[in-house]
Each structure stands twice: as C-alpha cells, then as structure tokens.
Amino acid sequence: MISENIEKLIELQKIDNEIFEKLEEVKSFDKKEKELNKKIAEKEKEIKETKNDLKKIQLDKKEKELEIKSYEETVKELNKKLDNVKTNKEYEALLIEIANTKKKISELEDELLLLMEKEDDILKKEKILEEELKKIKEEITNKIEEERKKTEELKKEIELKEAERKKIAEEAPVELFQLYEKIRKTKKDNKAIAKVEDGICGGCHMSLPTYIVEMVKKKEKIVQCENCSRILY
Numbered sequence: 219m220i221s222e223n224i225e226k227l228i229e230l231q232k233i234d235n236e237i238f239e240k241l242e243e244v245k246s247f248d249k250k251e252k253e254l255n256k257k258i259a260e261k262e263k264e265i266k267e268t269k270n271d272l273k274k275i276q277l278d279k280k281e282k283e284l285e286i287k288s289y290e291e292t293v294k295e296l297n298k299k300l301d302n303v304k305t306n307k308e309y310e311a312l313l314i315e316i317a318n319t320k321k322k323i324s325e326l327e328d329e330l331l332l333l334m335e336k337e338d339d340i341l342k343k344e345k346i347l348e349e350e351l352k353k354i355k356e357e358i359t360n361k362i363e364e365e366r367k368k369t370e371e372l373k374k375e376i377e378l379k380e381a382e383r384k385k386i387a388e389e390a391p392v393e394l395f396q397l398y399e400k401i402r403k404t405k406k407d408n409k410a411i412a413k414v415e416d417g418i419c420g421g422c423h424m425s426l427p428t429y430i431v432e433m434v435k436k437k438e439k440i441v442q443c444e445n446c447s448r449i450l451y
C-alpha cells in the first residue's frame with residue numbers, strides 16, 4: 219500500500235530531521251570551541267605584546283641610567299681637574315663643561331622619569347590583562363567542558379536514533395528507501411519528502427500543477443515534485 223509506505227517515509231523523515239538537528243548541534247560545538255579558544259589566543263597575544271613593550275622600556279631605562287652614571291663620572295673628573303688648573307681661562311672652560319654635563323644629566327633624568335612612568339603604566343596594564351586572561355580561561359574551560367558533555371549526550375542520542383532509523387528503513391520497500399536516500403542526500407535541509415498544502419510543495423514552495431496535486435491525493439503511486447524532486451504527500 220502506497221499510503222503505508224508514505225507513512226514509513228514520514229516516520230523516517232521525522233527521525234532523520236532529529237538526527238540532522240543533533241548533528242548540526244555537534245558541528246556547531248566544534249565551531250564554538252574554536253571561537254572560544256581564539257578569544258584566549260587573542261588575549262595571550264595582547265599580553266605578549268605588552269611584555270615586549272615592557273622589555274623595550276626597561277632596556278631604554280638601563281641605557282639612560284648607564285649614560286647618567288657615565289656623565290656623573292665625567293663631572294667628578296672635571297671637578298678634580300679644577301684643583302689643578304693654571305689659568306683663569308682654563309678654569310672658566312672647565313666650569314662651562316661641568317655645567318653642560320650637569321645639564322645633560324638633568325635632561326637624561328627627566329627622560330628616565332618619563333620611562334619610569336611608562337613602565338608603571340605598562341605593568342598595571344599587564345596585571346589587568348593577566349587577570350582578564352585568567353578569568354576568560356576559567357570561563358571558557360568551563361563552557362567547553364559543559365558543551366563537550368552536551369555533545370557526548372547528543373552523540374549517544376544520535377546513535378540511538380540511527381538504530382531506530384535502521385529498523386524503520388528496513389520496513390520500507392528497498393527501492394523507495396533508495397529513492398528517499400538519494401533525494402535526502404542532495405538537500406541542504408536533509409528533507410526528501412514534502413507535504414502538499416494549498417497546491418504548494420512544502421519543500422521548495424513552488425505551486426504544483428493540479429494533476430500532480432490530484433495524484434498525490436489519490437495515493438496510488440509515489441509522486442515527486444517536478445521542481446525539487448521531493449516525494450510528495
């Protein structure tokens with residue numbers, strides 16, 4: 219009987235829809251996991267960049283400190299020389315040199331101060347980022363764990379549905395089942411059958427010719443939509 223066979227297909231399609239939805243959910247988990255891990259990677263990258271900035275500033279600082287030290291040595295030596303100068307001219311020249319060196323030291327100290335302020339800011343930023351990373355990691359690990367559990371459940375449910383499906387499929391005529399499968403596999407929505415409502419195919423939403431609608435109503439043979447090939451009922 220055609221109507222019995224159609225009933226089987228409807229039953230089969232119902233299970234296939236469920237399996238399809240669950241599989242989509244499983245697929246979406248992989249995508250979700252990747253996106254969540256990307257968030258961690260982004261934060262880690264930000265921290266790495268901050269650490270690099272910090273290193274650069276600390277090197278600059280060290281350089282300035284060494285420069286200051288060296289100028290301070292120069293001032294000391296110039297002061298010593300002051301005791302041994304023979305002429306006023308030499309004396310004046312030394313005083314000028316000392317004043318110039320001290321001015322350089324003072325400039326370097328200002329620069330050093332700015333670097334120290336920058337260093338402080340970056341250290342603060344780094345601390346905040348590290349805390350954010352810790353929080354994000356915790357949240358994401360929990361979320362992934364939760365999703366993973368859900369996915370495992372889904373996979374078990376899919377297995378059960380597959381078994382159920384196999385049983386129903388075996389009850390349908392082989393040729394009809396093969397036709398059903400052939401159509402289903404070409405459809406993005408995984409649907410091989412379509413209900414006719416108000417003369418319209420429920421699969422592709424095209425208006426069906428009257429003779430097709432009549433044939434479907436008679437239930438004497440399997441009728442397919444001329445547009446989307448789905449089996450009509």
Ligand SMILES: [Zn+2]
Pocket residue numbers: 412419420421422423424443444445446447448
């Ligand atoms: Zn159609």
